[in-house]
Amino acid sequence: MSQSRLRRAVVALTALPLLALGAGQAVAAPTPAPAPAATSKVTAIEDEVARTLAASLADPALRERLRSATAAAPAGAELAPLAAGLSGAAARGLAATTARADLGVAAAKGLGADLGPLLRVQLADPSMRAALDAGAAPLVATAGTDEHARTVRAYDTAGRACALDAATLPTRPVYLVDIDTAKALNAGIDLLQRELAARGVGSAASAPAAVQAAGWWGTKITSVRVNDDEEPWFKGAAEMFSLLSGFGQDGKVRVDSVAMPYLQYDGTTYYPNQILVNWSNYKYNLADVVLMEDDGDTNYLALAQAVAAVLLTIADQGAYIPLVNAVLAALPSSWWTDDPDYVESWYTLARTSTGQLNGARGNGWMTVEPYWVSQL
Known part of the structure; x- marks a missing residue:
């Protein structure tokens, strides 16, 4: 990933709780393949x-x-x-x-x-x-x-x-x-959730049992698409996941990782009917989503460490506070090793959101609807 793309990815991650109010044919004569300038x-x-x-x-x-x-x-x-x-x-x-x-x-x-x-x-x-x-x-x-x-x-x-x-x-x-990125992704999502929780920005704090007893409101993805971005013959299917962020019931920043293994190819519309958000776990009626792709090089432990180090500096003051520049300036790029690709992001996702939501980057959209999950 280029430095500019890396910076955009870091901006998106640090902005999660902050921006809710705004903004091959073989060569005829085979030649030695050049060594890459930087190899992961x-x-x-x-x-x-x-x-x-x-x-x-x-x-x-x-x-x-x-x-x-x-x-x-x-x-x-x-x-x-x-x-x-x-x-x-x-x-x-x-x-x-x-x-x-x-x-x-x-x-x-x-x-x-x-x-x-x-x-x-x-x-x-x-x-x-x-x-x-x-x-x-x-x-x-x-x-x-x-x-x-x-x-x-x-x-x-x-x-x-x-x-x-x-x-x-x-x-x-x-x-x-x-x-086998599907296998690595499943293990990586588990690791992300454990490490984020251990560092105080995971999903440890949930809604009280009494609140969840009758059921809870969720946001369901009915369809999703990443825009056509033609990939060469040597690239296989993508393995994507989302980082969902907001303030938890305890007032601390909360990050949930959601695997989206079905989202494999650009230019294809998928109809997963997947629950993206459990709103009973969030204090406010807003959350943000960053869609990322495991390109094979994703270091999930480093990702968890980087996200936690940034988001732990953000305190709940009753509203989302635009501190992106200060947070980004404090984040050493060396904390990112073997980084995943930033694909798309959605801000101000609300419990009542419905219909098509275009991504902030213009690289994809998803249609969502509120969904009540009742207890059996």
Whole structure:
């Protein structure tokens, strides 16, 4: 993410409780792929795995096992089991690299080492299946996080790097090494909620039991859409989540994280009928929403720390107070590592809000309606 986009993301996060009153075709002659100027931990790990996997595909048994696994799981097959039960240096090397990489990715995303395998592999496009089945030698690349990249680094079975055109689908089969972002997102949302609560800005304080006994008012998302932003062939489906903020019943800033795993592609309208807000947990009739995307590099622990450090400085004075500049100036950019992408934000969401709400950034909209959740 560029520094300007990072600043916009931080502004949106710090403004949550404050602004409620306002405002590939392969290159003909393969050339060495240039090293990126700044490589994230996750990207570096994926690149190492891609190079190791590509070299291991010189082993016919491994190549056939990968072909079968990706055919059975088009959305992505786990990398860890590929070398299981196979002998030889290639299988051993792949198994060791994958095990080390799974732990490294979990650490880079602030998640626990007990999460299990996170890396997976898939064919870049279904149209490549015929050439692969016919025996074409595949390349291996990573599903990079930079959607503006002009080239994609790929490796052949000899371990040599070449550059693929990011704007044109390659005619040669390409496997993509990626993260199981759905699995990481679920774990990350749990971590966010725990860490925010532990730091005093989470969802620890809820409405009294007597208030919730009869039921509570919520806001339901009936439809949502992020505007069309064409992504290159090497980018898979997005994994999005929302940070919902306002003042809790105890008068402290409250942040709730809401997973939105169905919101995968730009230019598509989704109809989730998802409850976004439980208003019984909020003191005021206003809350704000920031929609973010886990691009693979999201460090959920760092995100929780950054949000808590900023929002803990804001006190309930009976109204939202515009302190954005002071808060932003106090926030070191170094607190953000492997940051997620800021997608859209909505301010002044009220319990009575209904109909289409356009995002402040102009990059999406959602339609909402009040919804009464009654006790059985």
